[in-house]
Amino acid sequence: MSRGGAGEYSRYCYREILPFTTMVVMECTNVGLNTLFKFATNRGMSRHVFIVYAYAIAAVVLLPSPFFSRRSRILPPLNSSIMLKILFLGIVGYTSQIMGYTGINYGSPTLASAMSNLAPAYTFVLAVIFRMEKVALSSTSSRAKIAGTIVSISGAFIVTFYKGQSISSTPSSPVSLHNSLQSSSQSNWMIGSLFLSVEYFLVPVWYIIQTHIMKEYPAELTIVFFYTSCVSFLAAVVGFFVEQDPSQWKIRPNVALASILCSGVFGCCINNAVHTWALHLRGPVYVAMFKPLSIAIAAAMGVIILGDTLYLGSIIGATIIAIGFYTVMWGKAKEEWGELDETTDLEISTPEKYPLLQSYRTEVAQKR
Template sequence: MARRYCYSDVLPFTALVTMECTNVGLNTLFKAATLKGMSYHVFVVYAYAIAALVLLPAPFFSHRSRRLPPLTFSILCKIGLLGLIGSSSQILGFTGINYSSPTLASAISNLTPAFTFILAVLFRMEKIGLKSSSSQAKVLGTLVSITGAFVVTLYKGPPIIIASSPSIALDQPQLLSSSSNWIIGGVLLTAEYILVPLWYIVQTQIMKEYPAELTVIFFYNLCVSFIAAIVGVFTERDSSAWRIRPHIALASVICSGLFGSCMNNTVHAWALNLKGPVYVAMFKPLSIVIAVVMGVMFLGDTLHLGSLIGASIISVGFYTVMWGKAKEEMIEECRVERDESTAGQKVPLLKNYKRAHV
């Protein structure tokens, strides 16, 4: 029981929190690289190509390690659709960060749970019972988390912990050419986080048909790299833009390929298969809290009251949703155990009936 609890609850929770920390760091590193002149179209091509190269052995080992259904043309088409959605969201997202900042990206990512919840209900992957306390908890917790995230974003408040040294923030106003860039970045990031829930839904459907995370992510990364390369040929005609020099741009590409496109996507595919899209999406509001904490710890940013209040509200909403999901899973487990016990009681009676007539 303890081992099952660790695998189904503790491990996904820890892995997804770790991935949100990683994503905030990668976004910050990407912003620093683009400030040095790196093209985000080229970045997507190289990062996903590195991830595909790392996962190249995955299809061979997956089939040897366990029995899997055949990789049909239908599944490959769905992975291609996943690649189209993923490449579009990545290009929109990185373009948006280039116009604005990683902090704004973390803030707008708070729209993901709401969009995911709506899509999951429409695709009948989540059930809503207005009289059910678990459903009420999920809806209320989602709204509270989003509210808390926007409190962090919109309300600054007085300082609580004053920076000990000048902050080297990547989203300082002087780095932006104009306020219109911030608006364009916000629109592009909003479009990205409309596509992300759709990515979760399609990925979950694929994992139900073909439950091999590494193989699916390998083909997905290959598709994204290929699609981004086609787009990049038309958008980046200067050959010098495709040369990655050994400085922060190269570090950003390698880190994003290994820890973002490879590890992050694999962990999300595994978590989607295990827990569903709504559970995974609920970790997005944590990114703004993580961005604030990392800013205070590593960049010397000042901690303001608004960040503390917003983080507390996000925590309340997050754990409310987790409580609702846990209660649903508990009810489902009780129902399965009851069905199994009922079936177990019927089998001996059937055997006795057969023995009496032999």
């Protein structure tokens, strides 16, 4: 393979394969972390205390990142304007987190996975409003992105609300993912849905703010460090007034500690860093479109790890999600390739349409 071919393949892996793989892994991780959080809160852990400690752990892990970022690249000054935007990002992020964990507390991780499918629709609409996403109904790529978003969300709701016949079951199967929704009372389910819907409206807002910050200050780990520090501080201030019981702040070596450590390292630290990097590389719509996969991942993890029963609705819904997901990805790819083709055509046609300009460029180049 030539150097040019190797370089093209490396760029393809970096822009296509690596973001896809890491985002799928992060969705798997998030489903597991939500399940662990639910288990810990059932044992009495406070969600306010959880956010304080989890984000504090992430901030400690990322503490060296600002120094390494400064040494490895030339960055603009970290001025007050950027810090205010990071603070605003922290407020949005903290509000989103407290809404999400409250929703999981009232509902379940499965409900959270189902409601997360609102994120792509919210993101697509907000990205269009803020002119971060191009939409032209006459364009095939735009129609594909719109249709794919609708199909993905529809498939996710099919997984959640349509059970169908049992396909596989095991004797040790305790409770299926669908039964976990049914076990919650109707009122708690509605309250949880409300909190989660607010969370997944704030998630794309977080994506868009983060994307704007990355354009001004392209240092992923540094931004995530300041972001996690802000969230931990805000959560501590709120928790000081909300959690009056001192025993809630004492974490013992049990499932609560495991949940805090795992969420701090894999959720608040690695997950936020990966999302920030993916936002910088591919944009908010690409990142949000992985949310519908969480419900399919939750169903798969339930069967493989927990021995849950797999139902026909899960298969149908997961298939529809995959169709919608790849339809959007196809639309994004077609749009990018279309822009590349237009640029290439412009470069090729320049000497033909403007020979005097081309001869002038050649003359200048020879003089240099």
